[in-house]
Amino acid sequence: MTEEEKFFAWLDGExxxxxxAEMEAKVASDPGLSRMADKHRSFGQHLRGVFGPIAxxxxxxxxxxxxxxxxxxVDLAAAKRKRSVGSLPQWAAMAAxxxxxxxxGTMLSSEGSAPVSVEGGKLYAAASLDQALNTQLxxxxxxxxxxxxxxxxxAGYVCRTFTQSGSSGLACRDGDRWQMxxxxxxxxxxxGDYRMAAGMDPNLATLVDxxxxxxxxxxxxxxxxxxxxxx
Amino acid sequence: MNxxxxxxxxxxxxLPRLRRFAxxxxxxxxxxxxxxxxxxxxxxxxxDQWQQGTRLYSWAYRIMRNLWIDTARSTSRRAGHEAPxxxxxxxxxxxxxxxxxxxxxxxIMAAMARLPxxxxxxxxxxxxxxFGYREVSEMLDLPIGTVSSRLVRGRTALLVMVxxx
Numbered sequence: 001m002t003e004e005e006k007f008f009a010w011l012d013g014e015x016x017x018x019x020x021a022e023m024e025a026k027v028a029s030d031p032g033l034s035r036m037a038d039k040h041r042s043f044g045q046h047l048r049g050v051f052g053p054i055a056x057x058x059x060x061x062x063x064x065x066x067x068x069x070x071x072x073x074v075d076l077a078a079a080k081r082k083r084s085v086g087s088l089p090q091w092a093a094m095a096a097x098x099x100x101x102x103x104x105g106t107m108l109s110s111e112g113s114a115p116v117s118v119e120g121g122k123l124y125a126a127a128s129l130d131q132a133l134n135t136q137l138x139x140x141x142x143x144x145x146x147x148x149x150x151x152x153x154x155a156g157y158v159c160r161t162f163t164q165s166g167s168s169g170l171a172c173r174d175g176d177r178w179q180m181x182x183x184x185x186x187x188x189x190x191x192g193d194y195r196m197a198a199g200m201d202p203n204l205a206t207l208v209d210x211x212x213x214x215x216x217x218x219x220x221x222x223x224x225x226x227x228x229x230x231x
Numbered sequence: 232m233n234x235x236x237x238x239x240x241x242x243x244x245x246l247p248r249l250r251r252f253a254x255x256x257x258x259x260x261x262x263x264x265x266x267x268x269x270x271x272x273x274x275x276x277x278x279d280q281w282q283q284g285t286r287l288y289s290w291a292y293r294i295m296r297n298l299w300i301d302t303a304r305s306t307s308r309r310a311g312h313e314a315p316x317x318x319x320x321x322x323x324x325x326x327x328x329x330x331x332x333x334x335x336x337x338x339i340m341a342a343m344a345r346l347p348x349x350x351x352x353x354x355x356x357x358x359x360x361x362f363g364y365r366e367v368s369e370m371l372d373l374p375i376g377t378v379s380s381r382l383v384r385g386r387t388a389l390l391v392m393v394x395x396x
Contacts, residue, residue, distance in 0.1 A: 005379045008386070012357065014364050014379075043390050044358050050335045051359045055251040060264060063250070066271045067243045 007033065011040055058118050115164055116180055125171050125178035133160055133171055133178045137226065139219055148200065149208065149216040150225060158230040159211060161204060168201045170208060173230050182207045238278055241287050242271065248288070248360070249295055254336070255355035256299045258344045269302065270295040289370055292360075296352055296371070342392040350385030357382055 001009065009015050010023035027033045115129035125133050132145035141147070148161035148168070159172035159181065169183035184203045200208075217225060225231075250267045257263035273294050274281075281290050343351055356367045357378075364382075368375040 001376065001379065002383075005376075005383050008383050009364070009379060012364070040386065040390065043386070043393070046393075047339065047358050048361075050339050051251050051255055054254050054336075055247040057247070059246045059250060063246060063264060063267050063271065064243060066268065066275065067239050067246075 007036075008040070011037055058121075061114070061118070116183070122174070123180040124174070125180060129162065129164055129171075130178060132164075133162065134230070135226070137219070137222055150222045151208075151212045151216040152214065153211045154213045156213075158225055161200070161208060168204050170204060170211065172211070181211065237283075238281070238287075239275075242274055242291065245288055245291055246271070249291060252292060252295060252355060252360055253299075254340065255343060255359050256296070256351065258340065260336075266295060266299055269298050273298060289366070292356070293370055299352075300348070339393065342389055345392060346385050346388060350381045350388070353378055353381045354385040354389060358386060 006015065006019065006023060007027070010020055010027070013020075015023060027037055115125065115127055116123050117126040118124075124130070128143060129145055132143060132147065136142060136145065136147045138147045138150065144165055146163045148163065150158065150160045153159050153172055157173045159170060160178070161170050162168065167183060167185050170181040171178035172181055173179075182204065184201045246267070249270060250263065253263040253266040253270070254260060257266055270291065274291055277294070281287060343354070346354065352371070353367060356362045356370070357364065362370070364375055364378050367373075368378045371378070
């Protein structure tokens with residue numbers, strides 16, 4: 001290892017303690033090396049700062065799409081194995097891999113039949129979920145979406161909780177659309193009706209508590225809100 | 232969770248990081264996303280080669296790197312030095328921040344693209360992705376001394392290029 005390589009290995013924390021201490025002393029006693037260390041340290045930070053947001057940004061739909069069950073790359077055996085997971089759709093399975101409570105925006109698609117779409121950094125209900133939020137009443141479940149509570153948030157917007165194939169979430173009115181405020185995957189192996197019987201996801205309940213103003217709507221208020229276009 | 236769903240969800244979880252790696256290898260965001268897509272497709276097709284219990288990220292990074300060497304690199308050679316239009320990149324909600332970040336990213340990507348490939352991949356893996364020397368030497372199947380010397384040359388050249396801009 002050249003002295004230069006040793007210097008950078010020290011900077012990257014790659015030297016054994018003894019060699020590191022030696023290099024540390026050398027750098028400390030040499031203003032030129034100290035400046036170089038500072039320069040490269042801040043350059044490293046700059047690099048990570050520039051590329052970091054990519055890993056935090058939502059993944060474009062066409063990329064995550066390949067990992068959804070509709071993707072044609074899966075072979076028959078794999079498709080069969082997947083069906084055996086139960087009714088949990090792929091986006092929910094992905095959500096389950098994240099820390100509970102994190103909005104799954106990075107995993108979702110703006111295309112096809114995904115239940116949410118990403119636009120301008122915001123997550124909206126889409127497809128069957130959007131339709132269910134617009135039209136369904138809690139008393140009359142239809143399709144794979146069940147509506148739970150309807151209420152107004154502290155800013156006065158109508159919000160609704162829902163359950164779809166084991167995942168549950170909260171969406172609130174934003175113009176003519178439903179903006180997702182949170183979505184939570186069911187614990188592993190706990191899909192569909194079992195979770196309905198078990199009551200509201202505790203994370204969702206916490207989110208509702210921090211969002212709701214007053215009481216949830218009763219059946220009459222829910223129907224009236226629907227008739228007024230959820231204004 | 233069975234093997235299939237764990238493979239796919241782990242891969243999905245890796246996507247943001249793989250995408251970042253793709254950006255540090257590619258000349259522009261559009262190429263980076265093409266590379267990411269090709270990597271996912273290759274990983275799904277080669278899933279039988281991944282052994283459960285081994286590190287999926289190492290395997291996936293290696294797939295991306297090999298694909299980049301096989302295809303993306305020759306494509307960018309063909310494209311020459313004509314800089315394509317920047318694709319929009321979502322980075323934060325504030326449009327001003329997003330714009331500054333996009334400009335910085337464009338500059339760094341341009342500088343990275345001028346590094347020799349064998350230095351670029353090592354700078355990307357160690358300085359941006361945060362892997363250790365040993366891990367990168369295993370991932371790329373290179374002696375650790377080679378990793379270390381390429382890293383020195385790459386980071387030094389990159390700092391000079393970014394300083395010039």
